[in-house]
Amino acid sequence: xxxxxxxxxxxxxxxxxxENCSSSPTPGGVVGSTPGGADLPGRERPFxxxxxxxxxxxxxxxAATFLWNLxxxxxILRVRAFHRVPHNLVASTAVxxxxxxxxxxxxxxxxxxxxxxxxxxxxxxxxxxxxFDVLCCTASIWNVAAIALxxxxxxxxxxxxxxxxxxxxxxxMIALTWALSALIALAPLLFxxxxxxxxxxxxxxxxxxxxxxxxxxxxxxxxxxxVVLFVYWKIYKAAKFRFGRRRRAVQPLPSTTQVKEAPPKxxxxxxxxxxxxxxxxxxxxxxxxxxxxxxxxMVGILIGVFVLCWIPFFLAELISPLCAxxxxxxxxxxxxWLGYSNSFFNPLIYTAFxxxxxxxxxSLFTKQR
Numbered sequence: 486x487x488x489x490x491x492x493x494x495x496x497x498x499x500x501x502x503x504e505n506c507s508s509s510p511t512p513g514g515v516v517g518s519t520p521g522g523a524d525l526p527g528r529e530r531p532f533x534x535x536x537x538x539x540x541x542x543x544x545x546x547x548a549a550t551f552l553w554n555l556x557x558x559x560x561i562l563r564v565r566a567f568h569r570v571p572h573n574l575v576a577s578t579a580v581x582x583x584x585x586x587x588x589x590x591x592x593x594x595x596x597x598x599x600x601x602x603x604x605x606x607x608x609x610x611x612x613x614x615x616x617f618d619v620l621c622c623t624a625s626i627w628n629v630a631a632i633a634l635x636x637x638x639x640x641x642x643x644x645x646x647x648x649x650x651x652x653x654x655x656x657x658m659i660a661l662t663w664a665l666s667a668l669i670a671l672a673p674l675l676f677x678x679x680x681x682x683x684x685x686x687x688x689x690x691x692x693x694x695x696x697x698x699x700x701x702x703x704x705x706x707x708x709x710x711x712v713v714l715f716v717y718w719k720i721y722k723a724a725k726f727r728f729g730r731r732r733r734a735v736q737p738l739p740s741t742t743q744v745k746e747a748p749p750k751x752x753x754x755x756x757x758x759x760x761x762x763x764x765x766x767x768x769x770x771x772x773x774x775x776x777x778x779x780x781x782x783m784v785g786i787l788i789g790v791f792v793l794c795w796i797p798f799f800l801a802e803l804i805s806p807l808c809a810x811x812x813x814x815x816x817x818x819x820x821x822w823l824g825y826s827n828s829f830f831n832p833l834i835y836t837a838f839x840x841x842x843x844x845x846x847x848s849l850f851t852k853q854r
């Protein structure tokens with residue numbers, strides 16, 4: 486994904502960026518600042534307090550994303566109960582998010598901090614970084630869609646969607662997720678679909694070829710977005726229908742007229758039996774309802790966070806190459822890191838709604854002590 490420039494102006498505090506800073510390279514390769522002679526030639530402006538604060542927050546985001554997803558992976562590998570669906574889908578998501586935190590976000594931060602946001606690590610590393618960026622972010626997005634599809638089939642086709650079928654479906658979805666992500670990431674290198682590295686400007690970014698912009702944004706975001714929105718709408722309808730049907734099945738217990746005509750002792754006995762029966766019937770259904778509601782809520786929050794994190798970035802990525810226009814660098818950076826933060830929220834969401842993960846975390850740390 487195109488790592489936009491982290492530049493901003495706040496109360497006179499300016500972060501360096503190509504659009505916000507009119508500095509130009511001197512013959513010796515040193516950046517010289519031109520506006521009003523405020524900065525001495527040959528010297529870079531020191532980092533401001535705002536810059537240090539932003540960098541600190543981004544470093545914490547990278548570390549937390551890596552450690553939390555790594556913890557999920559270690560838990561799934563060590564606990565045998567998690568060696569099945571849907572935890573293999575969760576593991577695939579955690580792998581993509583770990584790679585985002587380990588390979589993509591650090592180099593993006595280095596690029597943000599470079600003078601004039603020039604890529605100084607060479608053409609080969611630029612291609613590697615861009616390829617992993619697109620690969621891991623696309624895989625993370627499609628894994629969210631796979632989790633939503635698995636939950637949809639579990640709720641709506643619980644009789645036909647057996648454990649064996651679920652294993653096969655999850656394996657196919659994981660394979661397709663990574664295959665499609667690799668195709669989108671490697672298409673510019675395999676088919677000459679634009680160039681990521683500009684040696685003259687020392688710029689490294691996703692290919693701005695309009696046809697590739699449409700292909701990559703649709704394949705990496707808009708198609709899975711349509712899938713998850715459709716799936717969650719169907720989950721909501723199915724859950725609403727089933728819950729309503731269960732309530733109607735429990736409600737018809739005509740006992741008011743008979744209780745009034747019966748003697749006081751019989752009334753007490755009948756009322757006790759009636760209440761016990763209703764409690765027993767609804768308790769079994771309420772356990773299923775709570776489980777399905779919790780799962781539907783988890784999928785809903787996962788989809789909602791996914792949409793909020795990524796839709797600003799992909800709107801900008803699709804519109805900018807088509808209209809040959811560009812957003813201010815500060816907004817590009819905000820949209821980019823907002824998308825990266827989705828890799829931090831994913832493990833928080835699907836572990837917060839699963840008590841088994843919380844118990845596994847506790848037992849893991851207890852055994853280590």
